[in-house]
Amino acid sequence: MSNNSSHITEYKVLGRILLILMFFTFATISVTSFNLASFTVTVALLIAGIKGYFVLSYFMHLKYENLLLRILVGMIFVLFALIVLITFIDYSYR
Amino acid sequence: MMSEKVTHIEEHRDDAASKLGMWLFIFTELLLFGGLFLVYSIYRAQYPANFHEASLELSVTIGAVNTIVLLFSSMTIAMALTAMQKNNKKLALRLILVTLLMALVFLVNKYFEWGAKFHHGLYPGSDLMALLERGHLLYFSLYFFMTGLHAFHIIVGMILLIVVYFKVKNGSIHFEKYFLLENGALYWHLVDLIWIFLFPLMYLIT
Amino acid sequence: MSNEVNKIEYVSYLEHQGRFKGLKSWIFATDHKRIALLYMYAIAAFFFIGALLGLLMRFELIAPGETIMKAQTYNGLFTVHGVIMIFMVVIPGLSAVFGNFFLPILIGAKDVAFPRLNLFSWWIFVFGSVLAVASQFLKSGPPDTGWTFYAPYSTTTGTSVIIATTAAFILGFSSILTGLNFLVTVHQMRAPGMKFFNMPLFPWAIYATAWIQLLATPIVGITLLMLIAERLFGIGFFDPNLGGDPVLFQHLFWIYSHPAVYIMILPAMGVITEIVPTFCQRKVYGYKAIALSSLAIAGVGFLVWGHHMYTSGMSENARWFFSLLTFIVAVPSAIKVFNWISTMYKGSIDLKPPFLFALAFIFLFIIGGTTGLILGSVATNIQVHDTSFIVAHFHYIIFGGMGFAFFAAIHYWLPKMYGRLYNFRRANIACIIMFIGFNTLYFPQFVIGIQGMPRRYFDYLPQFQTGHMISTIGGVILIFGLFYMLINLIKGARKGPKAPANPWNGSTLEWQIPSPPSLENFDEPFEVKANPYDYK
Structure with a gap:
């Protein structure tokens, strides 16, 4: 079956991804607490985009x-x- | 050839097909929320100041806790898949339970958050809402609708994972045939993915 | 399960004995061919209901003032006519009936990727349709918003809008699941050796359509949910009194509903692309151009929704932008027309009924398409916006296009589906009657539209009466032609002479298997050709 060829993501990798995601969560909270005017949205969306990338590529195995x-x-x-x-x-x- | 004519295609199974099907379904979910994000972006661009003021009503702490909770649950369900692939049924079951627990924590948090708003008379159709400025009104309308729809997806995801849990338990999902677990996990990640965008857009507006 | 018989005994899917008997063997069938027929019967029933409602409207318009109904009844009628025809007939139409039946066969598969999901989609479709029809009979009265449900009227009117929008939402869900099923089928179930560019062009069209169904429908889903929430909980998204913006509703609605037009017409183009080479016995001209233009239409079609909104108060920049894109999206449609005509050039043309219907399609589609350009340009659009010119244009594309393509498809594939032939002469007569009726019905509406006859009006100035009168006569002729065709087809399907496996000398895969096909389509080895239209 096709499953046999599919990739297995190690626990360690998943744990590391969680740490990265948490780091970015705190980053987005602290960045948006400064008023960067119209840049705030951009930065917030950029960080959300990076987080989304990690979820998609590792948790969802898209990579x-x-x-x-x-x-x-x-x-x-x-x-x-x-x-x-x-x-x-x-x-x-x- | 002969036996295929008798046994119908219902037993037919193609893991790659069902995974592709799940991804396509995820696309529709993304665009479903996409429509809401479009509405959000239009109204936020029109009333930036109002959106900022209204967002101060929300507690960033609760939002952040919920974000961490969902991220963590996303990891545990991914680990459950890894465990299944390594034929560790016991661990997989436990990890699914942890995921479900996290989902419950998220909903409880949400319940208190919404409850506080309702307590202050802030809910769709309330007298207070009618008195609000346009931007505030739109912000809270979007807040309730988007987080409400998201919470609905959490519940659907939980039901899916409960089904998956029992299927793992009775052995119909096993380490050679686990696409149902994989699809359940994909759905759960989708719920997480949407929250990743909802959180900064609802709680962190300056 | 025993292996004593080496030869596979042929049993057609119509006679195959499965788990159930009688009616149950149909409504619980997971066979794509039976599901296709289920869709066809349901859709045909809705089509005739919708057509009769349309005829009632025509009779109301035969003279100015109140003729046979009250104004509010008329408002209900055009809404019901629109909802039934759009959501229950033309959107599922070709892809659910002929896509279900022939997509797997044309790519050499024994079924779609998810047969049970396929059955489930049909059940959702039936459920949604029942709701939509029920909304007409509730105490609060049939919805009177038009099928577009424009806010803020739809958020405030007292009629049963919630039921109608819920129905549309559910029907959309069915459409999404069908699209999803077809996409996976095309990706995963193609016969060994059949690459994407070895597929016939009908599967290509269905494939492009399925992408639109999958990606556009969620947007209207969420829009209708917002509308429902607005009515139920007073969440103000679109009603200015609650803080919302009605133009945003139009944006969201057309982000789906413009691509939805391509859900209707792309499979129609696919059908014509199958029929033209068969009856000209010629290789299709520009295979890749046709295949890729389907994808191009699907892609660009997502970005032109604003041309429905030129008079909504949208910004100047948005208007020229949408106008530009609208002209661009006309290019791939034109490519297809050129290719059909080039295929006919020097072909040995055989004027059988399917081809006659295809010719009618091409003629009507050209009129519908070119009047679409008049509407796509901002200046002329503002002149004819919301007049019967729009009604005429729309019906030329959807009825003249999708409708005639559906008739062409049923005349082309009925021998395969039922294993019987219909009377050719009567089919040709029906086609000619309908063609005449159709043009008499809709062409005058172009004329009175330019003169200023508004759409959706129950009353009008006396100067438009001649046009309306001619139009109504055309409507009667058309309905007569429809029933004439229907009777001929039913007679053919039930008692017609037995059809051979390949009555048209076609070269695609469905003609390599017996008529009607067996349960799993391909019991014997078959040949996958590099070019599916392999004529000498």
């Missing part, structure tokens, strides 16, 4: 999946970003 699936996941985020961007073409120029 070890085939290329097609990885491309598809990327496309979903691109599609969503495009939709948001285009909606803002309306709202930013009203």
Whole structure:
């Protein structure tokens, strides 16, 4: 069965990922407690994006999946970003 | 060839197919929440100051605790899969239980958080809500709807994991056939993933 | 399970004896072919209900003022007509019926990837449809918002909007699951040796459609949920009185509903692409261009939703941007039309009913498509927005396009599905009657639309009466043609002469197996061709 070939992520790796995620959680709390004006959103989203990357690639094993699936996941985020961007073409120029 | 004609395809099993199916389902969930994030971003861009003021009503501590709880549960369910792959059934069962426990902690936290809002008269359709400024009103509408929908997904995820738990226990999920556990875990990570974005957008607005 | 018989005995899927007998062997069937027929019967029933409602509207419009119904009844009618036709007929239509039946066969699989999920989708579909129909008969009255459920009216009207939107949500769920099933089927179940570019073009179209179903439907799902929450709990997302923004509802709604138009038309294009090479006995012209243009339509189609909103108060920049993208999305559709026509060039054309329907499709689709460009350009759009010009354009694409493609598909594949042939001469007559009826019905609406006849109006100025009169006559002719075709098809399916395995001399996989196919489609070895349209 195809499962036999699938990748096994070691406990140690998973633990390390959790530490990284926790680090970024505290980072995002401390960064957003300063008022960086419009940069706050950017920074918060950037950090959330990094955390999302770790969850997707290690917890969800995307790093070890085939290329097609990885491309598809990327496309979903691109599609969503495009939709948001285009909606803002309306709202930013009203 | 012959026997295939008699036994119907229902017994047919393809792990790669069901995993791809789960991922596609995750895409739909991402876009479901995506619609809400779109609404959120439009209204936040229109009322940045109001959103900041309204977000001060939320406790960053509770939010942060819940974030850690979910991240931790995400790790434990990933570990449960690793344990299953290594044919350690006992550990896998325990890790699923820990995950479920964490989910419960999350919901209890959420219950108290929502309860406090309700206690202050802040809930959809309340008299107080009607008096709020537009931006505040939109923020709380989004807060209740988004966290509510997320909590609903937590509950669905818990049900899935409970089913998986019993299937591991009675041996229908085992170390050579564990795609149900894998799919349950994927769903759980999705719930975590959405919270990763909800947390800064709801609790940390300046 | 014994191995005493070496030869596989052929039993068609219609006669196969499974776990259940009688009706149960259908409504609990996991066989993709039986599920396809289940969808077809349900959809055909809804289609005729919807068509009769449409005819009632036509009779109301035959003269100015109140003719046969009250204004509020009329509001209910166009909403019900829209909801039934859009969510229960054309969106599932081709992909659930012919996609279910022929996608697995055309790629050499014995079923879809998740047969039980497939049955589950059908049940959800039935459940959603029952809810949608029920919303018409509740005490609070049928919803009167139009099928678009625009806020803020939909958040405040007293009619049963919640039930109708819940129904739409559930139907959307069924659509998502069907799309998911097909995507996995195409990725995982192709016969050995069949690469993506060896697939026939109908599976390509279904594949592109499935992506739209999967990715666009959740957006309308969440929008309808927000609408329901707004009505139930007073959570203000869209009603300005509660702090919301009604234009945002339009954005969210069209982010789904524009791609949904491609859910309707892409499989239709796929059907035509199967029929044209078969009846010209010629290799399809520009295989890759057609295959990739399906994906291009699916992709760009996601980004053009704003052209439904030029008059909503959207910003100037957004309007020219959406207009530009709209013109771009017309290109891949045009590519397909050119390819069909180029395929016919120097072909040995055999004017059988499926091909006649396909020709009608191409003609009507060209009119619908080019009037779409008039609407895509901002300046002309503002002139004809919300007039019957829109109604005409939409029906040319959806009825003239998707509807005629459905008829073409049923005439093309009925011999395979039931193992019997229908009367060709009557089918041709039906096609001609419907073609005449259709154009008489909708073409006048272009004209009175440009002159200023608003859509969804129950009353109108006397100057539009001639147009409405002609239109109503066309409606009667069309309905007559529809029933004529239906009777011919039913007669054929039940008592027609037995069909051979390959009545049209087609080259794709479904013609290599007996008519009707056996339970698992391929009992004998079959040949996967590098080019599925391998004609001399």
